[in-house]
Amino acid sequence: MRITSAQAWWVQIPIETDKQHVSDFGRLRTFDAAILRLETDDGLVGWGEAKNAAGSAGTYGTLVHLLNHEFGPKIIGRDPADITWIWEDLYNGVRAEKARVAGHVMPELARRGMTIAAISAIDIALWDILGKADGKPVWQLLGGRKSDQMRAYASGGWADKDNIGNQLQSYIDQGGFDGVKMRVGAMDGTPYRSAERVIAARKALGPDVDLMVDAHGTFNVADAKRFAYLVRDCDLAWFEEPVTGDDKTGMAEVREASHVPISAGESEATRFDFRDLIVGRCADILQPDPACCGGITEAMRIGTLASSFNLRLAPHLWAGAPCFFAGLQVCAASPASFTVEFSLGANPMIHELSKNPVEVQGGMIAIPEAPGIGLDMNEAAISKFAIKG
Incomplete structure (x- = not known):
């Protein structure tokens, strides 16, 4: 099984006026995130999410570009089951092979922020694929759940x-x-x-x-x-x-x-x-x-x-x-x-x-029983609310 495509979108969903609130972030009128779709040659799809803002609003064009044009292409052709090594390779970047041999991290300079957010989306989507491939919820792959x-x-x-x-x-x-x-x-x-x-x-x-x-x-x-x-x-x-x-x-x-x-x-x-x-x-x-x-x-x-x-x-x-x-x-x-x-x-x-x-x-x-992360994604909502560009 190999990853064949990686596509991210800046998804921005309006919040109804009567449900908006005002906080230290100001008035929140939309809920924003970078949503990632990975697909394998077996036709399995995994979904991930990346955030570059702790609140529910943010500007996601740069993060989506990072996923679509830098990190996404790096994992095409990889086995989605190699979750740990994909994580470490993306984190260590050009020094990934040296880090594997040495047994300790050698991260590139971008150790925080959007780089880790992009890795986050990829990692979630990989776990989603692995669970779907095995027909098991992710919690089972992680060692089991303590309660339903x-x-x-x-x-x-x-x-x-x-x-x-x-x-x-x-x-x-x-x-x-x-x-x-x-x-x-x-x-x-x-x-x-x-x-x-x-x-x-x-x-x-x-x-x-x-x-x-x-x-x-x-x-x-x-x-x-x-x-x-x-x-x-x-x-x-x-x-x-x-x-x-x-x-x-x-x-x-x-x-x-x-x-x-x-x-x-x-x-x-x-x-x-x-x-x-x-x-x-x-x-x-x-x-x-x-x-x-x-x-x-x-x-x-x-x-x-x-x-x-x-x-x-x-x-x-x-x-x-x-x-x-x-x-x-x-x-x-x-x-x-x-x-x-x-x-x-x-x-x-x-x-x-x-x-x-x-x-x-x-x-x-x-706790979801369905394979993967348990999310039945509404792809029509992605199409509806994705920012075009």
Whole structure:
């Protein structure tokens, strides 16, 4: 079996006006991603996704070009089952053969960003093909699953202090969630305003619902510590990205100053970035995004690191369908995983691209049984929403 074609598109799906929200990213009017299709000489098709922006909007022309004209051509003719070696070869580039012989990485200079995002899309699609070729879900190829369903939490929460309780409660009512996440940070202007909203949310929800907060890395260290102190009685399940990932020393300082668990990693690439989070004692919960951390292969490596240090894994899955389904496979197979992020803000990139409903019932999401990543791709949606150019 050999790879015969690689085609990527910048897919941009409009968000209905009444479902748009405003955050530190501004008003999000579209959901964007780079979607990749690989095909083999046996006619098998694998789907992948790459992201160069942590949020749901971004400019993807350059990343799509990288996939179509640089990385895609490099894997034509390769055996799609050689997943690890394709990953390492793309990462090490012109030094790939030397790295294989030496037994350690020798990456080209582009070790982060779009390069790893492109590898991520290819890796997810390769796992999808391998599962379909064997007639097995990816979680089975990864060593099996720990459950046929997993706890999910509702991810959203942009309303003001007077409406945040009702917004989060509406999430609970939709899917029976017992955990919800809301946004804080730069969108509120000050730590005090963020704290007001969180205190209002906890008061509305009561003590039995896990409440998480996500600052998208927009506080500085001092303000993150101020915020954590102001919400000290809210029993937060975690404080996500309190400061930018570029300030890992500062993140460790926030963690040391507060009793709230720190989660981070949605903007990090490769196991090496997560190694630094761990060694620096920056986080309690690791959140790799399969579409930008290096795909399923690297997310599983990161999960192994989490397990080795008795930390937990909760992948960042505010994404399109290929990334989300890849994340489900990782969560099912990783001993360190414990919850699945489920978008309750408008996310047409999941729902439009999957022919089958993607839903949570009773606070739980089913792990797919279908071969590959479990996604029945709606190719008509790709044709409809792909940016021509």
